[in-house]
Amino acid sequence: MKPKILFLHGSGTNPLIFRIQSRNLLSLLSPHFEPVFLPGFHECAPGPGVLPFFEGAEPYLKWLDDSSPSEEKVCWAELDRLVAEVEKNGPFLGVVGFSQGAKAGMELVRELERRGREMRFWVGVCGTVPFQGGGDEVREGGWKESLGLGRAERTESFHLIGGEDPWRGESERLVGFFGETGRRVRRFEGGHQMPLDKGVNREVVEWILGVCRM
Numbered sequence: 001m002k003p004k005i006l007f008l009h010g011s012g013t014n015p016l017i018f019r020i021q022s023r024n025l026l027s028l029l030s031p032h033f034e035p036v037f038l039p040g041f042h043e044c045a046p047g048p049g050v051l052p053f054f055e056g057a058e059p060y061l062k063w064l065d066d067s068s069p070s071e072e073k074v075c076w077a078e079l080d081r082l083v084a085e086v087e088k089n090g091p092f093l094g095v096v097g098f099s100q101g102a103k104a105g106m107e108l109v110r111e112l113e114r115r116g117r118e119m120r121f122w123v124g125v126c127g128t129v130p131f132q133g134g135g136d137e138v139r140e141g142g143w144k145e146s147l148g149l150g151r152a153e154r155t156e157s158f159h160l161i162g163g164e165d166p167w168r169g170e171s172e173r174l175v176g177f178f179g180e181t182g183r184r185v186r187r188f189e190g191g192h193q194m195p196l197d198k199g200v201n202r203e204v205v206e207w208i209l210g211v212c213r214m
Contacts, residue, residue, distance in 0.1 A: 002033050002034040003033055003092075003212070004034045004035075004091065004093065005093060005094055005095070005096060006094070006095040006119075007019075007022065007035050007038070007095075007096050007097075008038065008095060008102070009037065009061070009101050011040070011044060011062035011101075012045055012048070012060045012062060013046075013050055013054070013060060013061070014040070014057065016057060018037060018098065019037055021098065021193070022096070022194055024194070024198065024201045025204060028202060028205040033093070035096075038089065040062045040063045041061070041062075041081060041082075043060065044060055044061065046060045048192055063104040064078050064079075064103070064104055064107075065078070079107050079108070082104060083115075086108065086112075093119065093121070093212055094119045094120050094121035094208065095121075095122050096123040097122070097125070098124075099126050102127030103127055105122055106122065106177050106178075109122050109152045110150065113152055118152075119155055120211055121155060121157065121211045121212070122156070122157045122158070122178070123157075123158045123160070124157065124158070124159050124174060125160040126168075126171055126192050128167055128170040128171070129173045130146040146177075151177055152177060152178050152179065153178075155178065157175075157178040157183050158184045158204060158207055158208075159175050159183070160187075160200070161186070162187075162188060162189075164189075164190060165190070165192045165193075166191070166192060167192060182211075184207065186200065188200045
């Protein structure tokens with residue numbers, strides 16, 4: 001059996017949509033790994049760029065309700081639920097997350113490290129940082145407070161950041177949620193999307209194979 005990699009979709013999509021969005025990466029990963037796509041926990045509006053191409057592909061889902069720091073207790077309950085899903089469907093060598101899925105994946109690997117059951121790697125594409133509600137000052141305080149809970153120090157990380165992504169600043173901040181050892185940052189041409197360039201996808205797969213010593 002092939003080792004498993006967990007895939008976490010972005011807010012306002014679902015596993016089917018994310019599988020299509022990830023097709024270039026999957027074509028290179030699938031000979032070596034079994035990708036497992038889990039569905040988010042809450043229905044929501046379609047995400048950026050989802051319509052009209054994925055019209056009728058409901059339900060559109062998200063992982064976390066972290067609209068403000070006051071929702072922290074809700075986030076922790078959702079995180080416990082995600083850990084339970086991982087334990088049920090795993091084991092997983094690592095996680096690939098897009099947008100909010102990258103953030104959920106960060107929370108997951110950080111929590112697994114706290115529990116002494118870490119994954120080998122995390123790949124985040126156009127990831128966002130915790131807490132999105134309120135004004136700039138509230139958001140700034142929210143993600144810094146979350147960072148104060150600690151970094152994922154033992155999980156190697158690969159950060160893919162779109163050069164034209166409107167949320168690029170958040171992706172840059174998310175880098176700081178991981179330890180410097182084993183951390184890699186790759187900026188690519190594109191917006192808030194999975195990379196289309198074959199070279200970029202090949203670079204990610206070669207990095208994963210190296211981390212997993214395959």
